[in-house]
Amino acid sequence: MxxxxxxxxxxxxxxxxxxxxxxxxxxxxxxxxxxxxxxxxxxxxxxxxxxxxxxxxxxxxxxxxxxxxxxxxxxxxxxxxxxxxxxxxxxxxxxxxxxxxxxxxxxxxxxxxxxxxxxxxxxxxxxxxxxxxxxxxxxxxxxxxxxxxxxxxxxxxxxxxxxxxxxxxxxxxxxxxxxxxxxxxxxxxxxxxxxxxxxxxxxxxxxxxxxxxxxxxxxxxxxxxxxxxxxxxxxEVRYETYEIDDADLVFVAYGLSARIASKVMHILRNKGLKVGLVKPVTLWPYPYKILHDLADRVKGFFVMELNAGQMVEDVRLGVNGKKEVGFYGRMGGMIYSPEEVAEKVEAFARKIGM
Amino acid sequence: MAKVKGAVVINTENCKGCGLCIYACPTDTLGFSKEINSKGFNYSEMVQDECIACVSCALVCPDAVITVYRMKKDKAV
Amino acid sequence: MGITVSLENMDKIYERPKTLKDQVMHYCPGCGHGVAHRLVMEIVAELGIQEKTIGIAPVGCSVFAYYYMDIDMQEAAHGRACAVATGVKRMMPDHYVFTYQGDGDLAAIGTNETIHACNRGENITIVFVNNAVYGMTGGQMAPTTLIGQITTTCPSGREQVANGYPIRMSELVAQLPGTTYVERVAVNTPARVRKAKKALTKAFKSQELKKGTSFIEIVSNCPSNWKMTPVESNKWLDENMLPYYPLGLYKDEISGE
The missing domain is CATH 3.40.50.970 (Thiamin diphosphate (ThDP)-binding fold, Pyr/PP domains)
Incomplete structure (x- = not known):
């Protein structure tokens, strides 16, 4: 090394x-x-x-x-x-x-x-x-x-x-x-x-x-x-998971958004919301299976991307209608703050009865 | 001076009958065949024994189907 | 019925080069591409560089060049042959690398790649076959189509106001400091074929000097799209193409090297 x-x-x-x-x-x-x-x-x-x-x-x-x-x-x-x-x-x-x-x-x-x-x-x-x-x-x-x-x-x-x-x-x-x-x-x-x-x-x-x-x-x-x-x-499917074992809600995010997601995760855990993160490492081939499996035991998914909602379509393919998939994105070079995303996630959690 | 004597062998099956060799030949040695090859082309062939081995036909042939021969020097007539 | 002549006591003095694969080329009867292909392959055979030569085929009629030339080749995207050749040559500077391109490929969609390869002085040989028409797509106007020449996309003849001027590539690239040798040749008569071969040989050999780009423009015919017999097309080439695209040497910085 x-x-x-x-x-x-x-x-x-x-x-x-x-x-x-x-x-x-x-x-x-x-x-x-x-x-x-x-x-x-x-x-x-x-x-x-x-x-x-x-x-x-x-x-x-x-x-x-x-x-x-x-x-x-x-x-x-x-x-x-x-x-x-x-x-x-x-x-x-x-x-x-x-x-x-x-x-x-x-x-x-x-x-x-x-x-x-x-x-x-x-x-x-x-x-x-x-x-x-x-x-x-x-x-x-x-x-x-x-x-x-x-x-x-x-x-x-x-x-x-x-x-x-x-x-x-x-x-x-x-x-x-x-x-x-x-x-x-x-x-x-x-x-x-x-x-x-x-x-x-x-x-x-x-x-x-x-x-x-x-x-x-x-x-x-x-x-x-x-x-x-x-x-x-x-x-070659590769992904990383963070704190998904007890999670009720799972974030899916990659790149810069995954970094921000982990911060959001801690804000929300401090408020008592059990949130985990799946970070795809390979965007193709996409880690559909982990999402499909998680869908059987979590209450919902939340995708954050710096776009209008692109990867969220793959998350929905993985979840395959088993659970709700929330989304928040910013575009045009704007980056969301963790607090801003946390608010959106809380609203989503309420909507799906968490 | 002894006249150079030559001959050409044409792969008539691969000849497309474009006629450029016939036009290029200075001695009217080449002409179109009456028969056609399997692709339907009237191919080029030697029609008289006047070849002087100048290679003009082979030079302009787009399909590289012409081989040119020349009488060995001591056999020239 | 043709005559048969005995080959006894005769020497074979010319035959198809071994570097040309045993394949019937797809070109129309009388097309100059066949001659140009053969010349390049004769040179590769005569210089003994088959193991060290990489050809780049274009998009256009000569897109299938790799089915005929018995050397390692790459088929480039339309217009990108000079960029592909650059990639190959930069990785293997001691190999002989050439592009073989038509007028649409080299002088329309690929002008940028052509000019920049020449301007960098990429140590490659560019073989440019100019027949003033798009052959593969069926006879549309080319960047080199002559004023007044009829094609399917200038059905009343190319007009300068609508279509601009036919582009003279040899003159253009000769201006660039990166080119070392630029010559325009033709292959419509035996004497010109000999001259074209000399030029191409010199161009390939110039790569050994590592001094810049060699560019050979071959003014050629397209009997099918010009709608003429092969013999007529070669006459038309003399009367119409050559006055606008004069044959000759445009740049030579390698003679005597």
């Missing part, structure tokens, strides 16, 4: 990527995550990692496609408008089954929006974004330590399944300074026999493509993707 450091989320992300053996980083500056590119520009050359500032996010994601297609461990980062611009490339990367990591330091939208933090890109990340039936393995850190931990995890999962992985975090996490320790990392080993590193005489040429013009072939590719997704759903 390395020494304890005090680092900004964005910088911890970059440092973690380098320590996870990142071989290349391609990106375009955008607030609130430009420190990532600055950190990589400074540190990448010291570690033999390629750094290139692209002319646009469109170019950056396609550079990533090329580099990942050549079998290298590569990543990019951006924020909401930039991630929107990358959606075409992300769909191609998913279709061509290329492993890579994309970080979205979510800011408020729609449109150019604001540079303040938001969780408004949940749908874009886990329900599509680009065209076609694809999924992104999505990890949602809520501390700077988790940003560092999930970076290497994201690389490993991307390579294990040959599928792009996204780290979805909000702008506040990128900008916040916290203590962090980098865990020692060992690459689990990567197979890149499929990649384009030059055709050797003893094999057929490799090609990276997402084009399968015959519908019969295209369906087979889709079925292959779906098999991979089922496999990921089976093996």
């Amino acid at each position: 390395s020494e304890m450091l005090l680092m900004k989320g964005n910088e911890a992300m970059a440092e973690a990527a380098i320590r996870a053996g990142s071989e290349g980083y391609f990106a375009y500056p955008i607030t609130p995550q430009s420190e990532v590119a600055e950190y990589m520009a400074r540190e990448a050359p010291k570690h033999g990692t390629v750094f290139l500032q692209a002319e646009s996010e469109l170019a950056a994601i396609n550079m990533l496609y090329g580099a990942a297609g050549a079998g290298f461990k590569v990543w990019t980062s951006s924020s909401s408008p930039g991630i929107s611009l990358m959606q075409e490339g992300i769909s191609y990367i998913a279709g061509a089954m290329l492993p890579c990591v994309i970080v979205n330091v979510n800011r408020g939208g729609p449109g150019l929006g604001t540079i303040q933090p938001s969780q408004g890109d949940y749908f874009q990340t886990v329900k599509g974004g680009g065209h076609g039936d694809y999924r992104l393995i999505t990890l949602a850190p809520s501390t700077v330590q988790e940003i560092a931990d999930y970076m290497s995890l994201a690389f490993d999962l991307a390579w294990k399944y040959r599928n792009p992985a996204m780290i979805l975090m909000d702008g506040a996490l990128g900008q916040m300074m916290e203590k962090v320790q980098f865990k020692p990392y060992t690459d689990p080993g990567r197979d890149f026999s499929w990649s384009t590193r030059g055709k050797k005489e003893d094999r057929e040429s490799n090609f990276i493509t997402s084009l399968f013009i015959k519908p019969e072939e295209m369906e087979q590719v889709n079925l292959q993707l779906q098999r991979t997704y089922r496999e990921i759903e089976k093996n």
Whole structure:
């Protein structure tokens, strides 16, 4: 274990990527995550990692496609408008089954929006974004330590399944300074026999493509993707729970909202309301089962998000009508205070007869 | 000076009958076939023994179906 | 019925390169793409760089280039070939990396990626096939469609007022300090095919110097969408394309290196 450091989320992300053996980083500056590119520009050359500032996010994601297609461990980062611009490339990367990591330091939208933090890109990340039936393995850190931990995890999962992985975090996490320790990392080993590193005489040429013009072939590719997704759903659901054993009401929140939720939880417990928290770590695959199971014994769920209500739809899918699901959200870069949320939760609790 | 003598072999099954080789041939060695291949193209073929092995036909052939041969030097007539 | 000539005492002096897969290309009869594909593969064979060459295919008629070229390849999103090539080359600076793109891909939707790759001086070869029309989608106006030229989306001929001017990419990228070698060639006559091959060879070899981008524009035909026979299309190319897109060397900073 390395020494304890005090680092900004964005910088911890970059440092973690380098320590996870990142071989290349391609990106375009955008607030609130430009420190990532600055950190990589400074540190990448010291570690033999390629750094290139692209002319646009469109170019950056396609550079990533090329580099990942050549079998290298590569990543990019951006924020909401930039991630929107990358959606075409992300769909191609998913279709061509290329492993890579994309970080979205979510800011408020729609449109150019604001540079303040938001969780408004949940749908874009886990329900599509680009065209076609694809999924992104999505990890949602809520501390700077988790940003560092999930970076290497994201690389490993991307390579294990040959599928792009996204780290979805909000702008506040990128900008916040916290203590962090980098865990020692060992690459689990990567197979890149499929990649384009030059055709050797003893094999057929490799090609990276997402084009399968015959519908019969295209369906087979889709079925292959779906098999991979089922496999990921089976093996990689991750979440954390806090004080759910005696809980009557369960919060569901991720990222910055999970931090605030834990504060709300303590306010309410002090008032005698038994509240717990489920914090999804993977937003896809989503931890439906724990919610489904909890629904048999708790009185209700409460979702808080920095958006108009996106993940709450997945919570409702998990709960499947067994219990009421309350929601409170702020948008446009506004962040709720714990007291403000506590009030909403108390009202919800009264409504469901708690 | 001895006349260069050559010949071409055309993969007629893969020829699309575009005729660019026929147009490029300086000695009118090539012409369209009367028959068609399995894809329905009147392919290109040698219609007279005038080939000078200049390779023009193969150079402009978009389907790379032409192989060009040239008489060994000591056999030139 | 054709004649049969004995091949006894004859040497094989030209044959299809081994680096071209044994596949019938999907191109229409007489299409210049086939010649351009063959030339690139001849060069890869002759330079002995099959194990070190990575090609980037575009979206457009040549989208299936990887079915024909026996090298490792990647199929890029429409217009993004130069960005994809950049990603590959930056990771493997000692490999030969080229893009193969049509006019819509390179000069419309991908102009930004093209210009910035050239401006960074990415050490890649860009093979640009300009036939002044969108082939794959069925004959729509291209950025390089000539004034007056009829396509399905400028049915009375391209007009400057409505559609702007045909873009001259070789002239444009030659202005950028990142390019080292820019030449416009054609493949509609045997002599021009030879010249095109020389240019392409030089472009590929220039990657060894690591001095910048090499850009070869191949003015080509599209018999199907120009609605002509292949022979007519090659004449039309001479009479209409070449006056606006003059063949020749636009930049050479590598000769003598």
